[in-house]
Structure formats: C-alpha cells, structure tokens
Amino acid sequence: MAENLEKVIQEVTARYGKDRTRMMDIVREVQARLGHVSGAAMDLIAREVKSHRVEVEGVVTFYAFYTDRPKGRHVIRVTDCVTARMRHVDEVVAAFEKELGIRVGETTPDGQITLERTSCIGLCDQGPAALIDDVPVTYISSDKVKSLVRVLRETGDAKKLVKTLGEGNNALDLVHSMVINNIRKRGDVIFAPFESGSAIRNAAAVSPAEVIRSVKTARLRGRGGAGFPAGMKGEFARNAAGDRKFLLCNADEGEPGTFKDRVILTEAPDLLFEGMAVAGYAIGATEGILYLRGEYAYLRPYLEHVLEQRRAKKLLGKGIAGKAGFDFDVRIQLGAGAYICGEESGLIRSCEGLRGSPRDRPPFPVERGYLDLPTVVNNVETLCCAARVLEKGAAWFAQIGSEQSSGTKLFSVSGDCRRPGVYELPFGLTVAEFLKEVGGDDAQAVQVGGPSGTCIDRGQFGRKLGFEDLPTGGSMIVIGPQRDILDVAAAFMEFFVEESCGWCAPCRIGNVLIRERLERIRAGKGLPEDLTYLEELCTTVKKTSRCGLGQTSPNPVATTLQNFRKAYEAKLLPARQDGRQPTFDLRAALSEAVRVQGREPVAH
Amino acid sequence: MSDFTFTIDGVEVPANKGQTILEAADAAGIYIPRLCWARDLAPGGHCRVCTVLVNGRPQSACTHPAGPKMVVEHDTPEIRAWRKNVVEMLFVEGNHYCMFCEKSGNCELQAMGYRLGITTPKYPYMFPQRAVDATHPDVMVDHNRCIACGRCVRASRDLDGKNVFQFVQRGHHVRVAVNAEGGLGRTNLSAADKAAQLCPVGAILVKRVGYAVPVGRRLYDVKPIGSDIEAKRAATPSGK
Ligand SMILES: Cc1cc2nc3c(=O)[nH]c(=O)nc-3n(C[C@H](O)[C@H](O)[C@H](O)COP(=O)(O)O)c2cc1C
Ligand code: SF4
Ligand code: SF4
Ligand code: FES
Numbered sequence: 107m108a109e110n111l112e113k114v115i116q117e118v119t120a121r122y123g124k125d126r127t128r129m130m131d132i133v134r135e136v137q138a139r140l141g142h143v144s145g146a147a148m149d150l151i152a153r154e155v156k157s158h159r160v161e162v163e164g165v166v167t168f169y170a171f172y173t174d175r176p177k178g179r180h181v182i183r184v185t186d187c188v189t190a191r192m193r194h195v196d197e198v199v200a201a202f203e204k205e206l207g208i209r210v211g212e213t214t215p216d217g218q219i220t221l222e223r224t225s226c227i228g229l230c231d232q233g234p235a236a237l238i239d240d241v242p243v244t245y246i247s248s249d250k251v252k253s254l255v256r257v258l259r260e261t262g263d264a265k266k267l268v269k270t271l272g273e274g275n276n277a278l279d280l281v282h283s284m285v286i287n288n289i290r291k292r293g294d295v296i297f298a299p300f301e302s303g304s305a306i307r308n309a310a311a312v313s314p315a316e317v318i319r320s321v322k323t324a325r326l327r328g329r330g331g332a333g334f335p336a337g338m339k340g341e342f343a344r345n346a347a348g349d350r351k352f353l354l355c356n357a358d359e360g361e362p363g364t365f366k367d368r369v370i371l372t373e374a375p376d377l378l379f380e381g382m383a384v385a386g387y388a389i390g391a392t393e394g395i396l397y398l399r400g401e402y403a404y405l406r407p408y409l410e411h412v413l414e415q416r417r418a419k420k421l422l423g424k425g426i427a428g429k430a431g432f433d434f435d436v437r438i439q440l441g442a443g444a445y446i447c448g449e450e451s452g453l454i455r456s457c458e459g460l461r462g463s464p465r466d467r468p469p470f471p472v473e474r475g476y477l478d479l480p481t482v483v484n485n486v487e488t489l490c491c492a493a494r495v496l497e498k499g500a501a502w503f504a505q506i507g508s509e510q511s512s513g514t515k516l517f518s519v520s521g522d523c524r525r526p527g528v529y530e531l532p533f534g535l536t537v538a539e540f541l542k543e544v545g546g547d548d549a550q551a552v553q554v555g556g557p558s559g560t561c562i563d564r565g566q567f568g569r570k571l572g573f574e575d576l577p578t579g580g581s582m583i584v585i586g587p588q589r590d591i592l593d594v595a596a597a598f599m600e601f602f603v604e605e606s607c608g609w610c611a612p613c614r615i616g617n618v619l620i621r622e623r624l625e626r627i628r629a630g631k632g633l634p635e636d637l638t639y640l641e642e643l644c645t646t647v648k649k650t651s652r653c654g655l656g657q658t659s660p661n662p663v664a665t666t667l668q669n670f671r672k673a674y675e676a677k678l679l680p681a682r683q684d685g686r687q688p689t690f691d692l693r694a695a696l697s698e699a700v701r702v703q704g705r706e707p708v709a710h
Numbered sequence: 711m712s713d714f715t716f717t718i719d720g721v722e723v724p725a726n727k728g729q730t731i732l733e734a735a736d737a738a739g740i741y742i743p744r745l746c747w748a749r750d751l752a753p754g755g756h757c758r759v760c761t762v763l764v765n766g767r768p769q770s771a772c773t774h775p776a777g778p779k780m781v782v783e784h785d786t787p788e789i790r791a792w793r794k795n796v797v798e799m800l801f802v803e804g805n806h807y808c809m810f811c812e813k814s815g816n817c818e819l820q821a822m823g824y825r826l827g828i829t830t831p832k833y834p835y836m837f838p839q840r841a842v843d844a845t846h847p848d849v850m851v852d853h854n855r856c857i858a859c860g861r862c863v864r865a866s867r868d869l870d871g872k873n874v875f876q877f878v879q880r881g882h883h884v885r886v887a888v889n890a891e892g893g894l895g896r897t898n899l900s901a902a903d904k905a906a907q908l909c910p911v912g913a914i915l916v917k918r919v920g921y922a923v924p925v926g927r928r929l930y931d932v933k934p935i936g937s938d939i940e941a942k943r944a945a946t947p948s949g950k
Contacts (some may be wrong), residue, residue, distance in 0.1 A: 145891045158887040160876040311812045444880070461877065466773040490949045606860070607886030608877070611757050615799040618882050619833050639832070646795040649768045651757040 111112065111146060114139050119154035127477070129165050129459030133172055135373075136150040142173045143698035166299070168461040170224060170443030171400045178213040178220035180258055184236040184246075187362050188225035188540075188557075188597035189520040189583060195234035199223070205255045218259060220401050224621060225445060225601055226362035227401045230520035230583075231288050231527050239264040240403045242285050275372050280408040287369050288527030293514035296487065296530050302376045303421055305496035309384045310427040317388040318344060321492055323500035325512040330356055330448075330485030331555065331579035332654075333511075336492060339482055342472035343389040346480035351391040353434075354476060354483045356453055356671070357397045360445035360600055361556035363581035366516035367486040369528045371398075371405050374490060375412045379436060381489030383426060386434040390481055394436040397453050400443050409438060414563055445605040449477075449653055450483040452607065463609040464653040487516055508534035511572035515580065519544045519676050521553075522586030533572040537562065540571060551591060551670070554647035556581035556596035558658035561591070563669045589672045591666055592628050598662035599624055606655060613656030616647035618661055631689055632678045641667060716780035718762075725776035732760055732771040735784070739943020741936035742784055743793055743825065745800070745818055746859035747772040748908050752868060754860040757800070759793050759822065790826070797822050798831040803882075805837065805854035806911075812920030813912030815928025819857060820911075821935035843888070845895030848917050851888075856913040858884055866905035874899045888912075911943045 118135045124130035132151060137143050143151075148162040165173045184190075184199050199210060202221050206214055211222040229235035235535040241264040243254065257266055271277040272286040289297060309317050322337030343351055355378065358369040370378060382394045390529040398406060413436055416422040439457050446452045447462040454476050456462040475481025484492075491513055495503045504512045511533035517540070520526045524545030531543070537554070541547050553561050554571070555578035562569065562576070569576050585594055595665060599621040608614045623640050626632055644660035644667075650659050681687035696707050714725030718731075718740055726732035730753065735742050745757040753772040760771040763783040771784075783789060800819060808814045858877070863886065866874040873881040874897045878887040890896035899906060901916045909915075925931065 149891075158873040158876070158889050159891075160873065160878070160887050161888060164876045164878045166879050172881075320752075461880075466753075466770070468775065606880060606881040608879070608881045609756060611759075611799055611803075611858070612796050614858070614882050614884060615803045618836070619799065622834060642791070643795070646792045650761045650792050650796055652755055652758065652770070 111140065111144075112150060115150040115154060115474055119151060119233075124155050125459075126157045126460045127457075127622040129155070129157070129162070130169075130439060130442065130456060132459075133162070133166055133169075134608035137172060138370070138570055141179070144174065144178045146699075148174070164461050165459065168444065169400075169441075172442055176213075176217075176697045178218050179262070180218060180239055180264060181220045181222060182236055182238050182258075183222045183224040183227070185225070185227045185229065185233060186223045186597075186600065187230055187233065188594055188601075189230040189363060190233040190235065191593070191597055192521060192589070193234050197248045198234050198236075198246050198251065198601055201251040202251070205251050205468075219255070220227065224401075224443065225604060226360065227619060228365040228368050228399070229285065230363050230365060232286055233520075237401060238654070239269060241265055241267060242283060242337065243267055243684055244284055244286070244402075244406060259404055275408065280404060280411055280461055281372070283404055284311070285368075285372075285404075287373060288528040289369060289373070289530075290519075290525055291529040291531060293530030293532065295503070295514045295515060296370060296374060296377070296490050300374065300377045300379060300380075300493075300497070302419065303427065305380050305384055306421055306427050306492040308496045309387055310429040314344065314390060317384060317496065320495055320500045321388070324491075324495040324503040325510075326488065326503065327386065327493050327511065327573060328485055329487035329491065329515065329579065331361070331558075331577070331578055333573045336484065336488055339472060339484070340385065340389050342470070343391075343480045343482045346473050349390075349481055350393075350479050350691060351389055352476045352479060352481040353382055353386045353389060353391040353394040354453065354457065354481060355396045355436075355452075355486060355489055356448060356483050357392065357402070358441055358445075358448035358453060359402075359486075360399060360448045360605075361558065361579055361581050362598070363520050363556045363583040364518045364552065364579060365520075366518045366528050366580045368402060368405070370486050370490060370516070371402065371409065375409055375684050376416070376546060377490045377493050378486055379412065379416055380420065381491070381493035382436060383422060383434045385484065385489055385492055386452075387426075387432055389480075390626060391482070392433045392435070394434060395457055395476070396436055396438045397447070397457060398438055399447075403440055406438060406440065413438075426458065429613045444607075445601075446607045446653075446655055449655060452653070453483060457544065460519060461607070463607040464655075466652065485579075500563075507532045508570070508572050508574065510574045515571070515578075517571075517578070518580045519581050519582045519584065522546060522549060524586040534668050536568055536570055537576070538567040540582070541567065541584065544582075544584065544587070548587055549584045550587045550589070551585040553581070553583040554578050554584060556583070557601055557662050560661060561585075561594070561665045566669070591670045592624070592677065595662040595666050596621070596624055596628060599659075602655070602659035602662075606659070610652040613646045613653075613659060616643060616651075616656070617659050619643055620647070624663055627674060630677055630679070632674070633688055634678055634681070636678070637667060637671075637674055688696070714776075716776055716778065716782060716856045718782045718784050719786075722898065723776075729776050730772060731762060731764070731769075731774050731776050731780075731782055734776045735771065736939050737942075739940055740784070741939040742771045742921035743822060743936065744772055744872050744934035745822060745910055746911075748861050748865075748867065750904075751861060751864045751908070754864060756858060756860050761789065761792055761796075763789065781841070794828060797826055798828055798833055800857045801828070801831045802833045802835045803838070804856060805840065810865075811855065811912045812915060813855070815923070815925065815931050817912060817930075818910035818935060824930070825934045825936065826875075840885075843893045843941055844900060845893030847895065848901035849894060849899060850915050850917055851886075852883060852913055853892055854913075855911045856886055857911055859880060860888065861884075861908045861910065862886060862905045862914055863906045866899070866903065869904040872898060872903065872905070872907055874903070
C-alpha cells in the first residue's frame with residue numbers, strides 16, 4: 107500500500123509538471139485513485155511539488171468534494187437547495203438513510219456508499235436531485251431510492267443509473283445524462299443558431315481596441331450578478347502593464363436557483379468558446395481558463411471534445427482565423443464544491459491551486475489576477491453575448507432590452523411555478539409579466555437573484571428586471587402562497603453558513619448567529635426585541651465583511667424582515683402578564699434543584 | 711514631505727503613496743482599532759475591526775491604500791457599533807476565560823473589549839469543543855482562544871520562512887493547523903520564532919514565562935490599547 111501510494115503520487119504530480127499551482131487537479135486525481143487524500147499522501151504531494159503538508163491539507167479540507175478521510179466507493183450527494191426542500195427532499199434523504207441503514211455523513215459498513223448533503227447543484231428545475239459520484243440524478247422521489255441503491259450496488263457504476271437521456275446534447279455519448287435543458291424561451295442572443303467562426307472572423311478583421319469599442323457601444327454588462335460594464339473591464343486589462351494576460355470564464359454557477367450556465371455549456375459551448383477567443387484577442391490574452399464547477403464535471407469530456415474540434419478548425423490555438431499573432435487556447439479547471447470560488451478573486455485563487463478565499467482589493471484582477479498577472483474574469487453568458495456582439499454588431503445588440511440593460515438575459519426559473527426552466531427574455535420586463543410567462547401568477551414572493559439577492563412581495567411585482575431596478579444574475583425562485591417565508595430564509599442562511607470561506611470574522615461568525623436567532627424565532631421562542639437584534643446583526647455582517655458573500659449573506663433575513671415582517675411577528679412569543687421574560691420557564695429552571703432535592707418547590 | 715493628504719473624520723492626514731489608511735492614521739496619531747494587523751506583517755483583512763468608511767463605502771483600513779482627497783469616516787457611532795459587534799462575535803466564537811488566562815492583561819482581544827466598552831457579549835456563547843496542543847517542549851497552542859487572525863500563519867511564512875501554521879477547513883470550522891501530523895512538537899517551530907511571539911491572544915504561548923508580570927503592571931492594566939499611538943497626536947500640535 108505504502109509503495110502504491112508513493113507511485114500514485116509520483117505519477118499524478120508528474121502529469122501536472124510538479125506544479126503546485128495545479129493542486130486542484132493533483133488532489134482530485136489522487137483522490138480518484140486512492141479514495142481519499144490521507145496525511146501520508148499530503149506529505150508526499152507537498153514533497154513532490156515543493157509545498158508544505160499543511161498547505162495541501164488546507165486545500166483538501168477547503169473543498170466539499172475533497173476528503174482527507176476514507177469514504178465509500180460511491181458518494182451520494184443529495185442537494186439541500188431550497189427548491190429541493192420545496193419538493194420534499196427530506197423524504198428522499200430519509201429514504202436513502204433507511205435503504206442504506208446509515209445517517210447523512212456516514213458510510214455503509216461494507217465501505218460501499220457514503221451519504222451526504224450538498225448545496226445547490228444547479229438542477230433546481232428538475233429536483234429533488236443528487237450527484238451520485240459525478241453523475242447527476244434528477245427527479246428523485248422516495249420510491250425510486252430503492253432501485254437507485256440496488257443498481258449502484260449491483261453494477262458499481264453510477265453511469266448505469268442513467269436510464270432515460272435528456273434532450274439535446276444531454277443525449278450525446280460524451281455527456282450521457284438524464285439532465286434536461288428545459289429551454290422554455292429562446293431569444294436572439296444566446297439560444298439562436300450560431301455559425302462557428304463568424305464572430306472570430308469579424309474580430310480578427312479589426313484591431314483589439316475596436317473590439318473593445320464594439321462591446322462598449324453595445325453597452326454589454328456582466329451577467330454574473332454585479333453588472334460591471336464588460337468593455338470597460340476589458341480595457342483596464344488591455345491597458346495594464348505586462349505581456350502575459352489571462353481570460354477566465356466563470357462557470358462556477360453556485361448561486362442557489364441558478365442553472366442557465368449549465369444549459370449554455372450543454373447547448374452553446376461553441377458560442378462561449380468563440381466569446382472567450384474574441385475577449386482574449388481584445389485584451390491581449392493568449393491563455394484562457396474555463397473554471398467549471400465540480401458539480402458539472404459530467405460535462406467535461408464533451409467540452410474537451412468541442413475544444414479539440416475548434417483547434418482542428420483553427421478557431422483555437424496559434425494563428426486563429428489565419429491571422430498571425432491571434433493565439434489563444436483554453437484549459438478547463440474543475441472546481442470541487444465551493445460556492446465562494448464563484449467570486450472572481452476566489453476563483454483565481456482556486457485556479458492557482460489554493461484555498462478559494464477571496465483577496466482584498468485593490469489591486470483588482472485586471473491589474474493583478476491569476477499568477478499576479480492582468481486577468482479578466484467574465485461570466486459564461488457575458489462571453490456569449492460578446493461573441494454575438496461581434497457577429498451581429500453593437501447596434502443590433504444595443505437595441506434589445508432597456509437603456510441601462512441591453513441585450514437579453516437568461517433566467518433560471520424554479521420553485522412554485524408551472525413552467526420551470528430556462529428563459530431567454532429581453533431585459534426590462536416586470537416581475538408580473540415574468541410570472542405570467544412562467545406560470546407563477548399566484549406567487550406570494552419572488553426571490554430575485556438568489557439568496558444573495560432580494561425577496562420581494564406582491565406589492566413590488568410591478569418592478570422591472572434589469573440593472574436599473576432589480577438586478578439578477580439569473581436566479582428566479584418563485585415562492586407560492588402555501589410557503590412559510592421563514593422556511594425559505596432559513597434554507598438560505600444554512601447555505602451561507604455552509605459556504606462562507608471563514609477568512610473574516612463577521613461572515614464566519616455572524617451568519618451562524620443570524621441562523622441561531624432565526625431558528626429560535628421559527629421554533630416559536632422569539633422575542634420582540636429579536637427583530638431589532640437581527641437587523642443590527644445583519645447590518646454589521648453586511649458592512650464589515652470582506653467580500654460579496656458576507657456583504658450579501660444576511661439578505662435572506664434582512665430583506666424578509668423588511669418585506670415580510672408580519673411573518674416574523676406572527677411567530678414571536680406574546681408579552682407575559684406576570685412581567686417575566688416570555689422564554690422564562692420556571693419549572694425548567696428549577697428542574698435540577700427538584701431532582702437533587704427530591705421534592706417540588708413550595709411556591710410557583 | 712508627504713505625497714498627498716486625505717481626511718479622517720475631518721482631520722487632514724498626510725500620507726505617502728503605498729501607505730494604507732491604517733499606517734497613515736498611525737503616523738498621524740489616530741488609532742484605528744485592529745486585531746489581525748501587526749507591524750512587520752502583511753495585512754490579513756481577517757478581523758474587520760479596522761473597518762472605516764472610505765468615501766461612504768466600508769473598507770478595512772489595514773488593507774486599503776490611502777489616496778489623495780479620500781474622505782475617511784472612522785470614529786462615528788455607527789462604525790463604533792459595528793466594531794464592537796465584531797469583537798463580541800470573536801468573544802462568543804471561542805472559549806475565553808480571561809480570569810485564569812495567562813495572557814490576561816496583555817491580550818489584545820481583552821483590551822479591545824475594554825476599549826470598545828464591552829461588558830458582556832449580547833450574542834450567545836458557542837462553546838466550541840477545541841483542543842490544546844502541548845506537544846512542543848517550549849510552545850503551546852490553546853485553540854480555545856484562537857481568533858483566526860492569521861498572524862502566526864503570516865509570521866511563520868513571511869518572517870520565519872517556515873510555514874509552520876496554516877488555515878484548514880472552511881467557514882465556521884476554520885482553524886489553524888500545524889505543518890505535521892502529531893502536533894506542534896513535530897514541526898521545526900522554535901520559541902524564538904516570530905510566529906510564537908505575535909499571537910494577539912493566549913492561543914500561542916511560550917511555556918514557562920506565564921504570570922511573570924503581576925496584575926496592575928501588565929501591558930493594558932494602566933492605559934487602554936492604542937494609547938501609544940494616540941500619544942503621538944497629543945505630543946504634536948493639533949492638525950499639523
Ligand atoms: C459569493 C459570490 C459568488 C459568485 N458566484 C458567481 C458565479 O457563480 N458565476 C459568475 O459568473 N459570477 C459570480 N460572482 C460574481 C463574480 O465575482 C464576478 O463579478 C463575475 O464573474 C464577473 O463576470 P461578469 O462581469 O461577466 O458578470 C460571484 C460573486 C460572489 C461575491
Ligand atoms: S465575507 Fe465570508 S466568504 Fe468573503 S472573505 Fe469573509 S468569510 Fe470569506
Ligand atoms: S493562534 Fe493566535 S496568531 Fe494564530 S490565528 Fe490564532 S489567534 Fe491568530
Ligand atoms: S486589522 Fe484590519 S481586518 Fe483585522
């Protein structure tokens with residue numbers, strides 16, 4: 107075994123050139139071969155790549171999909187996403203526990219199967235879902251659990267769980283997945299037919315500066331949530347000092363309720379890679395990285411294949427489109443279960459083989475990013491838009507949508523509506539129009555932009571979706587009248603507690619404290635002053651946290667306290683007549699004394 | 711001569727290019743509370759106690775570069791409340807029994823609590839289960855008192871060139887681990903290392919020197935934390 111370990115580590119580290127910045131790949135592969143990354147493995151990896159054991163340990167223990175302890179041959183990860191909770195995922199989990207005879211977090215005694223929960227896996231419109239090894243399994247109900255476990259045990263191959271194939275490219279051999287795209291509405295930008303090479307040719311015919319000017323004229327803004335003008339970002343990187351620059355595509359898509367990038371990756375990867383090449387040309391980058399969330403690992407073989415085809419067609423590699431000096435290539439970096447790696451500087455760290463904690467800014471990535479070199483990070487959809495701008499022209503793009511939000515937007519729609527799925531709609535429509543489109547007219551609330559966004563009530567359904575009013579990275583969770591809004595908030599707080607990177611105090615501790623008080627209120631033990639306590643706590647966490655995660659993580663509570671205060675008040679304990687604290691329970695307080703003395707108190 | 715000036719709470723402060731807000735404030739005798747920052751170490755941005763408003767936006771003073779004409783708000787009731795809350799969070803996150811801790815009186819967390827007027831935290835104690843590592847002959851680590859400030863991590867890496875400490879795990883499970891299976895005693899840490907000296911609390915302690923200074927003469931017994939910096943301002947004519 108020891109010899110085997112040595113051999114495996116030698117082979118794996120050699121494959122990645124003993125380069126410590128490739129730690130994510132090294133750890134992933136070591137784990138794939140040995141089941142887990144033991145202390146002994148960490149020592150050896152550190153020795154081979156000239157790192158330190160504790161640094162390897164830091165990486166292994168940061169990412170949810172890596173483990174330093176032995177697990178089962180197969181790992182079942184059932185999503186804990188709020189949309190799955192709406193579909194009774196707890197019953198599914200209970201069924202797995204019963205069938206396997208273990209609790210969540212445990213491994214069957216025969217070492218075959220480990221059962222875990224995981225954050226949103228981007229299958230919110232077809233849940234409850236789970237990842238079994240790398241294989242997404244959708245629409246799980248408790249009665250299907252028995253056969254899933256049986257097939258897994260009998261075949262030892264999670265791929266065999268895929269009985270019916272999804273539509274479109276999901277059915278390709280290289281994908282072979284039961285996931286469905288659920289594209290409900292195609293627009294002109296993302297889901298329209300695209301001829302590979304058309305945008306690249308137009309870009310190569312003009313100077314990089316002109317490409318940037320086009321993107322600016324199109325008024326393209328980032329689709330990852332923050333809405334930063336894409337042309338301006340590109341220009342910053344272009345003007346930054348240095349010859350070596352990078353273009354990173356953010357396909358980490360971890361915000362609960364978001365899954366539109368998965369559909370782009372499945373159905374329009376050529377448009378995306380075309381956008382990456384164009385952006386690389388514009389900023390002067392020859393190297394690109396697609397940071398693909400670990401949950402989407404099943405798409406990797408297909409994406410690698412598309413990259414290969416593009417290299418063959420001279421749409422990637424050296425001398426793209428026959429133009430000397432137009433060099434650009436892409437490598438895929440897999441993530442490993444960490445929402446914070448969607449934050450651009452966390453993503454960069456992860457690409458460098460480090461813990462995915464964000465960096466302090468300034469300096470911004472456009473000056474000092476990946477390997478401390480100028481780097482642009484863009485969302486998948488943003489890069490697709492950029493390709494389309496180059497293909498069809500800035501003016502064409504700018505006339506779609508609204509003044510400050512040009513183009514179309516992909517919405518990932520889940521929750522209590524009749525037609526969940528992906529919609530490509532022009533920016534600027536109202537929430538009411540949106541709800542009509544998706545069949546969710548009776549909603550009591552909509553969570554716009556995922557948990558880090560805002561939870562709006564019916565009174566605000568006239569608001570417009572777009573950067574000028576209600577921005578969203580695409581997550582739209584419809585909350586029906588039958589739901590308890592506090593359950594939704596609780597699920598979101600659970601998510602942030604789980605996904606905080608832990609670097610800074612307010613986010614690491616504050617979110618746990620918010621969750622504690624929310625749980626107390628949900629349990630019917632809240633006091634009126636708990637609401638102001640929560641408000642102050644939320645403000646402190648938002649104002650003092652280091653990155654966007656902590657700066658928005660209190661939103662599920664902060665925005666519902668604002669828009670659904672009655673839901674909180676209804677659960678609070680009434681003031682007591684006797685003047686005592688409502689939570690004070692005299693019998694409980696005296697119970698210890700009663701036990702010791704063996705007699706009841708005289709007065710109460 | 712300074713490169714430029716900016717204001718902190720309306721007071722004009724000179725600064726040089728490359729200086730952080732906190733460094734410029736220090737030089738001007740304005741004390742911005744801080745816990746994870748330490749002289750000679752790169753700033754970490756962990757504790758957020760140094761939060762200020764820069765042109766209206768919250769930033770950590772220890773990491774944010776000073777800039778010409780910047781308007782910094784620092785000692786306002788609102789910001790004081792945030793800082794106090796964050797320090798209270800650090801208290802309830804760990805197990806801090808000041809009355810018998812040998813760092814008492816020299817502890818920056820405790821001193822910050824006093825300075826910010828914390829009597830008892832409003833947040834519930836978390837009472838985590840944490841370990842004590844006494845495997846090293848000369849240095850001990852009591853994880854109960856660690857506030858995850860990262861000073862030991864940065865000191866060991868950047869000043870000692872050893873990488874003895876590093877963060878592991880994620881979120882509220884984050885803790886400082888050492889570069890060896892079997893504890894600190896298996897690492898090459900020496901009691902003379904900066905990493906063994908710079909812990910702001912009683913989490914990393916050099917053995918056999920505790921309780922040497924009697925109560926009343928400890929570092930923060932007489933003057934509150936930050937007084938040394940504020941003394942500079944008192945000594946120079948105000949404003950200039
Ligand atoms: C906690 C957190 C998670 C994020 N996750 C994502 C993500 O999954 N995908 C994404 O494109 N942007 C994400 N972002 C935004 C990125 O930091 C960054 O702004 C974006 O990738 C820039 O691309 P864009 O300008 O094209 O929108 C996240 C930000 C934060 C703070
Ligand atoms: S705000 Fe949260 S996620 Fe961001 S750096 Fe701080 S602990 Fe990490
Ligand atoms: S042990 Fe001390 S120096 Fe190290 S992180 Fe904890 S509190 Fe900071
Ligand atoms: S001193 Fe600035 S964040 Fe800790």
